[in-house]
Amino acid sequence: MTQGTGALHTMSDSAVSISALVVAIVSAGIAIWALTYAGRQTKAAEKSALAAETSALAASGATRIAAIADVNARHGWKIEQKVGSLNRFSLRNTGTFDAYDVDLTGNFLSIGFDQNANRIRVSIPSGQAHTFFVSKSGESSGEDVQIEWQPQSENGSGSAPRQSWIEPLPT
DSSP states (O other), rough: HHHHHHHHHHHHHHHHHHHHHHHHHHHHHHHHHHHHHHHHHHHHHHHHHHHHHHHHHHHHHHHHHHHHHHHHSSSSSEEEOOOOOOEEEEEEESSOOOOEEEEOOOSSSSSSSSSOHHHHHHOETOOOOEEEEEEOOSSSOEEEEEEEEEOOOOSSSSSSOOOEEEEOOOO
């Protein structure tokens, strides 16, 4: 009987060993799956963080573009040549604010709002235009007109900083 019990005991040990091995293999498989899953989650979190950073940069860029567009909407100029004239031009205030104390300079023999080349400054309301004159010589072959003005302040009172703009002279 002792031998029989020993044989049963040996089978039990074998069964326990096999069961332990199966449990260990299953546990190892679960651990590998958990590591793989954790790695994927880490990569997903990294991608999400990168996407959030990219989105923040895009939003910042959009804000800067909107600010530039706002400045360009508030202040703008357009020069057009008067029909039938070589030296008469029209300066139009395309901005949304009136412009005061407008002055013109450039690499020309003379440039200004007075045909006799007297230095005068004018006011040009938003959407309006004013005629100016340009005289060129061989030595003064200017192409750009520098426009300086005192803009209307945003709230209608007080003073805004003096502005400068360069606009090409039509050819």
